[in-house]
Amino acid sequence: MDFRDTASQAVWRGEVRQFLKQELPQELTGQFFTRAPQATKPLWDKWRGALASRGWVAPAWPAEYGGAGLSPMEQFILNEEFAEHRAPNVGGLGVMMLGPTLIAAGTEEQKRQHIPRILDGSVQWCQGYSEPGSGSDLASLQTRAVRDGDDFVINGQKIWTSLAHIADWMFCLARTDPDAPKHRGITYFLFDMKTPGITVRPLVNMAGGHDFNEVFFEDVRVPSKNIIGEVNRGWYVGTTTLDFERSSIGNSIGSRQVVERNLVWFREHRAEVAPTDYEAVRLQWVDRWIEVQAATLLAYRIISMQAAGQIPNYESSIAKLFNTELIQRTAKTGAKMMGLWGDIIDERAPMKGMNAYRYVDQVRETLAGGTSEIQRNIIATRGLGLPRA
Numbered sequence: 225m226d227f228r229d230t231a232s233q234a235v236w237r238g239e240v241r242q243f244l245k246q247e248l249p250q251e252l253t254g255q256f257f258t259r260a261p262q263a264t265k266p267l268w269d270k271w272r273g274a275l276a277s278r279g280w281v282a283p284a285w286p287a288e289y290g291g292a293g294l295s296p297m298e299q300f301i302l303n304e305e306f307a308e309h310r311a312p313n314v315g316g317l318g319v320m321m322l323g324p325t326l327i328a329a330g331t332e333e334q335k336r337q338h339i340p341r342i343l344d345g346s347v348q349w350c351q352g353y354s355e356p357g358s359g360s361d362l363a364s365l366q367t368r369a370v371r372d373g374d375d376f377v378i379n380g381q382k383i384w385t386s387l388a389h390i391a392d393w394m395f396c397l398a399r400t401d402p403d404a405p406k407h408r409g410i411t412y413f414l415f416d417m418k419t420p421g422i423t424v425r426p427l428v429n430m431a432g433g434h435d436f437n438e439v440f441f442e443d444v445r446v447p448s449k450n451i452i453g454e455v456n457r458g459w460y461v462g463t464t465t466l467d468f469e470r471s472s473i474g475n476s477i478g479s480r481q482v483v484e485r486n487l488v489w490f491r492e493h494r495a496e497v498a499p500t501d502y503e504a505v506r507l508q509w510v511d512r513w514i515e516v517q518a519a520t521l522l523a524y525r526i527i528s529m530q531a532a533g534q535i536p537n538y539e540s541s542i543a544k545l546f547n548t549e550l551i552q553r554t555a556k557t558g559a560k561m562m563g564l565w566g567d568i569i570d571e572r573a574p575m576k577g578m579n580a581y582r583y584v585d586q587v588r589e590t591l592a593g594g595t596s597e598i599q600r601n602i603i604a605t606r607g608l609g610l611p612r613a
C-alpha cells in the first residue's frame with residue numbers, strides 16, 4: 225500500500241502548507257473559535273478573511289455558496305494539514321451542520337439570509353436536538369410546536385446544547401404531529417436566540433468548563449417561513465448533510481500529537497515517574513503509539529472509499545469509536561505517568577496539568593455525536609450483519 229501523494233496531490237498539499245505558513249497567526253494555533261475575545265479579535269478577523277478569500281471557511285461547500293467545492297481528497301489533504309499545524313476552523317456549527325442543510329433543503333430566501341452570515345462569522349449557531357429523555361433515541365423528542373396562524377409556538381426543553389449561551393441562532397427539531405409515527409411528526413425550525421420565551425441555563429462539566437447548556441422554551445413564537453423543508457418532514461432534513469469530511473483525520477492527528485507531547489515529557493523526566501509505575505507506563509505508551517497508527521489507517525480507509533465514490537457507513541462508526549476511546553486511554557496513561565500530579569489540574573503541574581484535565585474533560589468524546597454503544601450497535605448490524613439486540 226503506497227500512501228504517498230500523487231504529483232497533483234503533492235502540489236495541492238504544498239499550496240495549503242504555503243498558505244498556513246503565510247497566513248496562520250501563531251497566537252491562534254490550537255485555539256477553538258467561539259466568540260473571539262476583544263484582544264485577539266483582529267487576529268481572528270484576519271485569519272477568517274484569509275480563509276474566506278479562498279472559500280476555505282467552508283471548503284466542502286459548493287463554490288456558488290462561498291465554499292471551495294473541493295473534492296474529497298483535496299478536503300482530506302487540507303484537513304490533514306490544518307490538523308498538523310493546529311490551525312483553527314472558524315465556521316462552527318453553521319459551517320458544519322446548518323449550511324449544508326440549507327444548501328440542500330433551504331429556500332432561496334433562507335439561503336440569502338443565513339449563508340453570508342455563517343461565512344463572515346457574524347452569526348453563531350447552536351444545535352437544539354437532544355432533550356432530557358431523547359439523546360440516542362432522538363426521534364422520541366417531545367418539544368412541541370403548535371401552529372398558530374402564520375407562526376408556530378414552541379414549548380419544551382433541550383439539553384447539552386453546546387454554546388447556546390453565546391450563539392445567536394438555533395436550528396432545532398420540534399414535534400408538530402404527536403399522533404404520527406415518531407420520525408414523521410418532527411419539523412426543523414430556525415430561530416433567533418433573543419426570541420422572547422427562551423431561557424438558557426448553564427451546565428458546567430466536571431472539568432469546570434461551561435460549554436453546554438439547558439435551553440427552555442415557553443411560548444416561543446417562530447414564523448413558519450423559518451422552517452426548513454416541509455412541516456413534519458424535519459427528521460429527514462435533520463439528517464441531511466453535504467459535508468464529506470468524515471474521515472476524522474483531524475482527530476487521529478490530534479491523538480498522535482498528544483501522544484507525542486507525552487513521549488517527549490516521558491523521555492526527559494523519566495526519573496520523576498514512580499518506579500512502581502515506570503514499566504507499566506512505558507509499555508502503555510507503546511500501545512497508545514500503535515493505536516495512533518491504527519486510527520490513522522482507519523481515517524485513510526474512509527477517504528479512500530470516498531475518493532472511489534463510495535459512501536462510508538459503519539466504517540465511520542469504527543473510526544469514531546476507536547479514536548474517541550483512544551483519546552480516553554491516552555488521557556489515562558498520561559495521568560498515570562504523572563503519579564499524584566495526574567490528579568491536579570493546575571498551570572503549575574507538569575505539562576500544565578494537561579493530562580489531569582484531559583482525564584476528566586475527554587469523557588465527553590465517547591458521548592457526543594453518538595455514544596460508543598450506539599457506534600457498536602451500528603457496527604454489529606450494518607458491518608457484521610448481526611441481529612439487533
Ligand SMILES: Cc1cc2nc3c(=O)[nH]c(=O)nc-3n(C[C@H](O)[C@H](O)[C@H](O)COP(=O)(O)OP(=O)(O)OC[C@H]3O[C@@H](n4cnc5c(N)ncnc54)[C@H](O)[C@@H]3O)c2cc1C
Binds near residue numbers: 436589598
Ligand atoms: C460534549 C457534548 C456536546 C454536545 N452538544 C450537543 C449539542 O450541541 N446539541 C445537542 O442537541 N446535543 C448535544 N449533545 C448531546 C448528545 O448528542 C447526547 O449526549 C448523545 O446523543 C447521547 O444521548 P444522551 O446523553 O441522552 O444519553 P442516552 O441516549 O440517554 O444514553 C445513556 C446511556 O445509554 C446507552 N444507550 C442508549 N441507547 C442505547 C442502545 N440502543 N443500545 C445500547 N446502549 C444504549 C448510551 O450509550 C449511554 O451510555 C452533546 C453531548 C456532549 C457529550
